[in-house]
Amino acid sequence: MHASAEPSPVAAPTPIENFVPLAVDVRHLRVKYGKFVAVQDISLEIPAGEVFGFIGPNGAGKSSTFRVLATLQPKYEGEARVCGLDVRGDPQRVREKMGFVPDYFGVYEDLTVREYLHFFAAAYRLSVTGRKAVVDDVLQLTDLTHKIDFQVDSLSRGMKQRLSLARVLIHDPEVLLLDEPASGLDPRARIEMRELLKALRDMGKTILISSHILHELAQLCTRIGIIEAGHIVSQGTVADIYRQLGMLKIVHLQVANETPELLDRIRRIPGVTQVDSQTDRISLRYEDGAIEIEELHARICAAGARVRMFQSEVMDMETAFMKLTEGTTQ
Template sequence: MSVVKIENLWVSYGSLDAVRGISIDIPRGEVFGFIGPNGAGKSTTIKVLATLLKHDRGMVWVNGVDVSRYPRAIRDSIGYMPDFFGVYDDLTAMEYLHFFAAAYRLPISKRKGIIHDVLELTDLTHKINSPVDSLSRGMKQRLALARVLLHDPDLLLLDEPASGLDPRARIEVRELLKELKNMGKTILISSHILHELGQLCSQIGIIEQGQMVAQGSLEEIYQQLSLMRVVHVQLAGKPNGILEQIQGIPGVESVEQQVDRMSIRLHEDQTSVEDLHDEICKLGGRIHMFQPEAMDMETAFMKLTHGKTN
């Protein structure tokens, strides 16, 4: 069963349609990356899932439960982290987490152990007695993640969790999210840091002006756009005319001979990277190195969107 299922969601602010007919399906254990410019409708959609905003039309379920009919049940199964998460400066990290453990109605006998576990997971054990206002922004973000993990939710709703962080702090948050993914958490994450979402997410949705303009795995989006992948190939021995034969493989746009390798521009909607490897072998090529370039999410994003907002 899908953890998140959205069908034809519409949300309006007065006469403005902020979200216009989007649908999302997130299976258990998947990470869904929500990409779009400011004002595209990402935060609005996440707030609907978090039961903080009522929608006008469509259906929204979390774990098969209707969000609009049973908001209290939904709140027990989600961890919501907004784009700017306020923390209480007069508390220590330990006091902050104890406060929310009480708010989540966690048994008193278990709170200390649970707080220790989430602090260890977020690598904040050494800051257990530090005042919140003494923490760096990156540590505050990790503390916010520790807070949403206290009640062990099925679904994490993370709205720009790396916003405003320096490069080191972004890497730390990304590694933490990978760990949560490995733990089997289902995650919906919005971000402008596109290449990091490409490394983390199993599914991606690109939204603009409240409408989903592309959805699927990064590879599927590339195929939809007919974007080309560059594959670097190094053959053992001399080519002996094989370059011309590779040029004839369906989907190969061009073959450029470089000093120690060739660069092949490939339409993956016609021939997959794996099939290209097999075809080169069939032509008698002895492959010493075969390296497809990583997918460039920025390219897909720029081609699909026009920088417009509602």
């Protein structure tokens, strides 16, 4: 009698404790206005809790994408979901999960701040007894408590932008769509807006921001997407985009013993693509990922350079944006 074969081991279930649901899921989105195609073929997967920056020139398709997600653009091709809800099939429930701040303030400017927020609290069907506490909370968060009895029309643009955020926070949405929230703001108001967005990020909100202020998005966002002519030309973290582009990093050198022979030896270091002798320094370009900065310094010294200055820099997000939208990667 043969011994029975041992049962095959059962595969352990895939752990789900690290699973992060998608707050926004867009697949092959296409938006047309007559014959004009504003959004060509956009796909996005944005996990809950992420801050995603949408970067692109005017007319690139940012606002059209936001209008679809905000249930304001019913005619589109492809799929769009917010918190797992189909935008086209279940718009009312999507609105309950989402808050949208457009790039213009809107109407009702003859109301006071108190009247304005209580009006929207009623529109969101908050109970009469609970409205005051909610309004007080959003005013405190947006630092507008001292303006509660001012007319909306008397507020500065920066305060109106913060009031727009207070309005969409009344029903405590999970996802925020902010279309150019810092547009037209002075430097102080821009800093205040950035700090407010950081506070919302720390509260766990999923935030989509469209903006031209690229360096601020790079500081605030977990990922960014660069869009042009209705297409996303690149998306990922700032570091991802540099790697996708194969963008060159730059080092500025001063050496005590510069000679043509030394420059030739530096040019032969793997990963170095260009070495230029300037009036007071040597400018060196190298491929990101081909060599670490510490190894590059060691190789330059090994080539015989007596280094006085070694200063690294990286192309900023404005440069990345310009190169991407020009179709140039070098």
